Amino acid sequence: MTSKRPKAEAKIQIENERVIITEWRFAPGAETGWHKHGYDYRVDA
Known part of the structure; x- marks a missing residue:
């Protein structure tokens, strides 16, 4: 299944032995696509 969305x-x-902090930028209509989370995670908006 392939998406044509951006x-x-x-x-x-930041990435160290305790945390990985990732900034995500979403253009209008953008998506991350299918994925799995290998660690606990938190989302701040």
């Missing part, structure tokens, strides 16, 4: 852009802000 992909969100990810930029790692």
